[in-house]
Amino acid sequence: MSPVLAGVLQLLALIAALALAYRPLGDYMAKVYSSDKHLRVEKWIYKGIGANPNTEMRWPAYLRGVLAFSAVSVLFLYLLQRLQGSLPGSLGFKAIDPDQAFNTATSFVANTNWQSYYGEQAMGHVVQTGGLAVQNFVSAAVGIAVAVALVRGFARSRTGELGNFWSDLVRGVVRILIPISVIGAIVLVACGAIQNFSGIHEVGQFMGGEQQWNGGAVASQEVIKELGTNGGGYFNANSAHPFENPNPISNLFEIFLILVIPFALTRTFGKMVGSVKQGYAILATMATIWLGFIALMMWTEFHHGGPAFDLAGGAMEGKETRFGIGGSAIFSVSTTLTSTGAVNSFHSSNTGFGGGIDLLGMQLGEIAPGGTGSGLYGMLIMAIIAVFIAGLMVGRTPEYLGKKIGTREIKLAACYILVTPALVLGFTGASMAMDTPKNSMTNSGAHGFSEILYAFTSGANNNGSAFAGLNADTQWFNTTIGLAMLLGRFLPMVFVLALAGSLAEQKPIPATAGTLRTEKPLFTGLLVGTIMIITGLTYFPALALGPLAEGLAS
């Protein structure tokens, strides 16, 4: 069997698994966020928090909950790292420097998991397991909560009430993320991922001498890192490390975990707005882009353009033998089209075009299928833009899911899509204009520029993967990428929740013959086009200077 065919078969197996999980998980999640009942353990948690889970919140209150919880999380994670030197279970690692601790704290709270530190050489058990891995759960749950609030905005009328943030947060963790993680972690251990607390110790080698191992709670962190579309590796090599991703089965399973919630949320959305077909249209848009990107990535990586790859006879630099080109290409696209950023191959050593596909995937706003929650709300914002454009073409007031898209809604959607490009291009431009940031590059020329463009694209879009040749542990990058992650996560949430509130206040308008049928393939096509044109125009000049220049030359 040729490697290309094997790659395609792995893709088909993955699609089959996702299709099997789609309905049950999507329906289950709809039930989780619609049910009136609280589990006993949840009641204890609400008592601990001191919050009444039955209070309905309007959008400002919901937003305050999100921001308060996240602010406390950043502070807690920052302090945990600053105090590492004095905490037990820290394996002798010292306190993290202030700029790096700020960067890492914002990174994990913002569901980005950009890492300017080396996991196995910086973080002990307490920070990894008790700090970083906890944010993997809760930041994912916050993302889903905000998406659910927006969906409620479409589903509800004449109220303005969006649900209860504490209840959505706790249910996401307790009923969705924890159960899947427990099963998934055991599957990963069965494949060979490690799960122990042995810390740093020496292990004998074949030729004598010793290897230094760092044993920790890896499988339990690995599973939620993928499931919650977080992406922060226990080890520096992330999911390329054999202890995180030991074999081809674990590899496919991890890709499945990355995609399963974001895709299934379209079913949840369809259920909650009372038309699963609307969910299918969104799903079709996501799947089209995802499949298209995988096809392009497979083509360019198997084609291996680039002088060094031509000499080597294949683009295997930065890739593992057990995954090969196919297993690496699928992972690479899935991690950059969601907000995951875990890597099983190093994107900086992709072909020029391959790196460009990774970049473009993030620049689309990570909506195909996107991060847990953030993918769905990002895609719904694009859907609003698409119906607006369609409305301009025929001269009708645009509407979506029975809600009028008026001036206020369009303003909020426009603000949403302007935030990340402003952060990415602004900070990239500033870094290139200054003298010292460029010293951090490993590669020169077009690829060197791509390293910096990639860093801010990844940060502002909350991805977390890197062209990791860039030495990002400098005060400049720790601070600016930290800000990009924070603003790139929470400003869009402000606009989403404001939009949700304004939609929930409206009264529904009945569909007429002139209403754009947003559950039809025509709309899916319009939506794909809108996404490509808006992003393409915004980022094309920057992409031309980096990956396109590199790809065309080789």
Add this chain to the structure above:
Amino acid sequence: MNKSVGNTARLLGAGLRALIVLTVICGVIYPLAVTGVAQALFNNKANGSEIKDGGKVVGSELIGQRYDLPLKKGEETPAPDLKWFQPRPSNGLGANSVNTQYKLILSGATNLSGDSGSMKKGDSEVCDPKAEEGLCAQVKAARDAVIKDNETADYKVGDIPAEAVTSSGSGLDPHISPDYADIQVHRVAEKNGLDVKQVQKLVDDHTDGRILGFMGEPRVNVLKLNIALKHLVAEKG
């Protein structure tokens, strides 16, 4: 004013309590429970899939190692011990950091691009034959070494697979492709005084195909292969 300060404080307090409760669940109970189950059901795997030989731990089947001669005076890096099958190159984390060479202290890739160490020729980029640094130079050096090390009186190296001359993502790749193992068979047989057929059979026996015929790539675990080789040599001797 006082009221809004009070409200903010109350809200932050709720956030802090929520974080503490969820930290206990996700950061303490969950990892401990998973560790307990993992240690009970998959003890060896949960602890790193250690391999023993002659009663001694010789590494993990998941983690690659180097098979080198002792470092000689004046050498920066030790020369490979050609008696043993050799792993993929491992050129560390690039210019910004240390070269880890399968030491496991730090995992990671070179992050070098496909046009690293190239030059312009006409409209396109080609490898610069004079470059001493960059991916082109690394691949060229690795290719030269594969040819020089493996050619014997009656064996000429043909096509070299890409993974034999490139570094992996983790820098700890435990595998090589069956093609690269085949290239090494003649040399290993000669250095150990074994029959080529015997060594080839050893490689074939240690080749893992794709799982279920389509998952992953065919591969050979270098550590397991070398352990088997060691036993074969011992039987002979």
